[in-house]
Amino acid sequence: MSFSRRVLSSLLTLTATLAFSSAALAHAHLTQQTPAANAALSEAPKALTLNFSEGVEQNFSKVVLLGPDDQPVATGKATLNASDDKQLLVPVNAPLKTGRYQVQWQVVSVDGHKTKGTYAFSIK
Ligand SMILES: [Cu+2]
Numbered sequence: 001m002s003f004s005r006r007v008l009s010s011l012l013t014l015t016a017t018l019a020f021s022s023a024a025l026a027h028a029h030l031t032q033q034t035p036a037a038n039a040a041l042s043e044a045p046k047a048l049t050l051n052f053s054e055g056v057e058q059n060f061s062k063v064v065l066l067g068p069d070d071q072p073v074a075t076g077k078a079t080l081n082a083s084d085d086k087q088l089l090v091p092v093n094a095p096l097k098t099g100r101y102q103v104q105w106q107v108v109s110v111d112g113h114k115t116k117g118t119y120a121f122s123i124k
Pocket residue numbers: 023024025026027028109111112113
């Protein structure tokens with residue numbers, strides 16, 4: 001490969017990498033949540049709030065709360081904040097006992113991409 005071909009080839013690779021990472025940035029990533037990840041609460045939350053970097057589709061978004069025994073806790077359906085499509089609200093119906101809880105979320109952003117993740121908090 002000649003020098004100019006090698007330069008061209010690395011430029012193409014760089015362009016592809018940049019294009020890929022800006023597409024990845026457009027996905028809905030969890031930016032902030034209440035209760036916060038790894039929070040140790042003295043009072044059980046009445047709801048979970050999840051904020052994303054992009055708008056999400058309510059009908060394709062799901063949040064599961066697992067209790068200290070790893071069983072799902074009864075929650076209401078995840079709904080979008082009426083004035084902010086980047087925020088999902090999940091009412092917690094059952095009184096939560098002491099222990100560690102895990103939140104498993106899965107969303108589809110308005111651009112159609114799926115993302116998911118987990119975080120935990122505990123009640124003292
Ligand atoms: Cu995306």
